[in-house]
Amino acid sequence: MHFVKSIRLAIIAIAAASSAHAQSLPGGFVYLRDVDPSIIQDIRYATSSNFVGRPLAGYGAGECVVKREVGLRLRAVQHDLAAQQLSLKMFDCYRPARASLDMVRWSQNGRETPADRRYNPRIPKTELFRLGYIASHSQHSTGAALDLTLVDLKADNSAKIDPSKAYADCTAPVAERLPEGSVDMGTGYDCTDAMGHTAAPSITRDQRAWRKRLVAAMAKQGFVNYSKEWWHFSLPGAGGAAYDFPIQPRRN
Template structure:
């Protein structure tokens, strides 16, 4: 009898794990390439909203399978150069985009929020197109990412009690991201965040070009107003709203 009960319990656990599986065609990037660094910011308080967004039940990069396989190919090329991709956002539940819109219209703005929007009031972000009620991310075919120099000291960590400079400030003054200096922080709402911004220095421009070139080899297209945003044309059309569950494998 004890053996039967043990078997039933094991079957229940397996069934629960399967119940948290992803919709068809979606995968955890960690299952495709565990070497790609992940810092899924919207699952934490380290983002422009200052809290986890709706639908982010885990800090896991979820993508369409084809997207994951192409990212693996990018990573293999970068690894030979002592570099790695670092994922900031992948699949984004549709409810998270609506959460962003609601946040932008809540009527107040903190100093921490202004780090990401130094020149534009957050109440204007939706009207100006920096925040949208529907995001390409919800298709599973769009990504926010950067590069990490694996030979560098990437040990600095975000301290929520520290008063960092805004996202356009020199890298040593803005909040640490454990990555190369791309000229602005991630999610920086400023013209300096445009991929071809003339206001960045030659080294920063070289890093951006290196990232764009590596991604382009696998068919990814950069969004000109955000150096960190890439998409894979044709890999996703419909938007999804399933929450991101913890990976159980």
């Protein structure tokens, strides 16, 4: 959910490609599946399993779209992890600018639901903008920022989200919170809480070790972690202008 306020927003409208051809993307952008199909994807903002509780504007498909350089470096990270029987799992990649504005509108709609509190257990949603968790401009919209985690390929990752179940909030023990089919990082994804800070002292030794392992794997390829969100990484110099083209299904 992290947003960089200083980034220059240049909304660029891109027409949808003809269904008879491969989905077109602006120059420099690629579908991650075309770079490395082994990287697991769980694009939460294309579903209702996120802090807003519905798909966000611009997410017409659950596809990770990134700048080509970002994709190539993710492939290198994945190659290193494969030797350890681990995999990356992508929660969010390129984010249309309209989705960031959708988040801002949600934070200001005057309603606070139990589903909202699942992701924001101690911070009222009206405070998320002031505290920097939500802003109108996102580095994700440049294609150079990512939200991700690690999957232990040796573990049972079969648990699925049950929409009818009342899960505990994102700081609860892993067995009680919304399943993510990944290693236990101490909180769920998009958890706006001090426990979500990468170096949070309140998590267990094993959880801290997993976070350090993720940060180290990403840092080897030049990615930088955001200290308040263990899942958020960016690649310095790979960004630029922000875009607003919608994410559409990838076509072969």
